[in-house]
Amino acid sequence: MISDSYSPQQSRHVIDHFPGEENTRLGERRNNAVARALTPLLPIYADVADGGIIADKDGNRFIDFASGIAVTTVGARNPKVIAAAKEALDHFTHTNFSITPYESYVAVCEKLNEITPGNHEKRSVLLNSGAEAVENAVKIARHYTRRPSVVVFDYAYHGRTNLTMTMTAKNIPYRNGFGPLASNVFRTPMSYPLRDNLSGQEAATKAITMIDAGVGPENIACVVVEPIQGEGGFIEPAQGFLTAINQWCQDNGIVFIADEIQAGLCRTGHWFACDYEDVVPDLVTTAKGLAGGMPLSAVTGRAEIMDSPIPSGLGGTYTGNPVACAAALAALDQMAELDLCSAAQRIDNIITEELSPLLELDHVAELRGRGAMKALEFVHPDGAPDPERTAKIAAAVRDRGVLALVCGFYGNVIRMLPPLVIEEELLRDGLQVIVEEARK
Structure with a gap:
């Protein structure tokens, strides 16, 4: 990470009037300029990203469990x-x-x-x-x-x-x-x-x-x-x-x-x-x-x-x-x-520790993956995929400041792809939000 005026505070925060005035204005511009096929997942527009946080100009800060879909492995502002x-x-x-x-x-x-x-x-x-x-x-x-x-x-x-x-x-x-x-x-x-x-x-x-x-x-x-x-x-x-x-x-x-x-x-x-x-x-x-x-x-x-x-x-x-x-x-x-292979293994251990208790729930079928490429699959009681619950959980954690993507052939999997340079405290905070919402 770079310690300068652009570096966002490494904590999640969602403003009371989410998404905020600037995000709303940019959303209107997007609607008038960008093809509909490129409708973003989040109603925010990134201003700066670093470590494990994406921040916008309205003051929202999201824990990044997407990494631009596994792109910002070394961080979004790696100084080198x-x-x-x-x-x-x-x-x-x-x-x-x-x-x-x-x-x-x-x-x-x-x-x-x-x-x-x-x-x-x-x-x-x-x-x-x-x-x-x-x-x-x-x-x-x-x-x-x-x-x-x-x-x-x-x-x-x-x-x-x-x-x-x-x-x-x-x-x-x-x-x-x-x-x-x-x-x-x-x-x-x-x-x-x-x-x-x-x-x-x-x-x-x-x-x-x-x-x-x-x-x-x-x-x-x-x-x-x-x-x-x-x-x-x-x-x-x-x-x-x-x-x-x-x-x-x-x-x-x-x-x-x-x-x-x-x-x-x-x-x-x-x-x-x-x-x-x-x-x-x-x-x-x-x-x-x-x-x-x-x-x-x-x-x-x-x-x-x-x-x-x-x-x-x-x-x-x-x-x-x-x-x-x-x-x-x-x-x-x-x-x-930075020995990011070892960092990925540490992230795997933390994700497993925080999310394994969810396996006791009937609607959680599996926690799988390796390293910093982990996922939860959600199902109905009969084992059939449950995309509705999955979408609801993803939206709920988003509204609380955690960016986690849905995937899976049936849309019933939440995947975690954090940057390999994410701080442990931030990682655990985001995972605990997922646990709380998955238990509802």
Whole structure:
């Protein structure tokens, strides 16, 4: 954190006349200028964010359990990230790496090649967004294998482009009315221990049986999986599931792609969620926390696969922007210097301690996830998803100054993604608000 006039007090506070005059005025401007599809979750407009707090100009301060959807891992005003970005701005804002390259792009690729799973020779390509990374990973896999088909899983979320929204499982709001969807994308069951009661090997066998019968491995370019699903509900597959799927891919010449966009980069207590099972993907996609809030994503993987596309076959005007690259180098250094993997594990312990008592309630089915990627699933007495209660709890904690997002295929999961630099006292305060509202 930076101690200056912009740094908000690290405590939650909601004013009596919430949301306040300035927020109301900005809301009216938004209604007249911004497309309806971008209706914000909160009726406030951020003025400054730091540590574990987002503050607005009306005096509201929210405990941030969203981190911009797992983006501000090192904090929203990390001083070293800011300094690195400012230094880069003093040199130039843009040249396009495919025309006039620069060192920071190369350095980010070198770092990603170093920290991603596996000791094999690797290459990386930098892009703008998570969806763009996933789409390019699929392009690379198709080019390498000369096969057309892509396999994804139930409950998956991979983005909002035409291909990635096809790969995404949930219709509303991501796919509804945006068709026709992309071709050659096939879905298979995900391991969901709460609901399928299967071991990792059993769930993998079920998924593979459907792939074999419905697609045929000889037609498959890649299998794309989130090691812990994000928007789908923070679903943590049973032990052995990822290992078995990865092995089947290796046996059949299929590229195994780990979408680590939300779970990667210290979020789960390891550098990558795949590390928990020692799974080594062929390709890994990263984004979100990669550049400390600046737009940057990447595909990293086996050199022979990454080098398959011809020169100029990958790229884009803004991909690997030099300011974002500088920020990424600083953010990655901060993850190591501050030992944010250990910080995520401490956050996991605190969340588990504070929220585990809720498991005695009939309407709380599960507390799951790893590190600072944890979630509560809410159900009816018969075990059916309860999105109404979930939405009510999320709104109630919001009104008390805690920003917690709803996710899950049925909208019945509250997820917690705090910055890994959040103070313990603030973390516990926000969790206790969730406990109080969940008990009502």
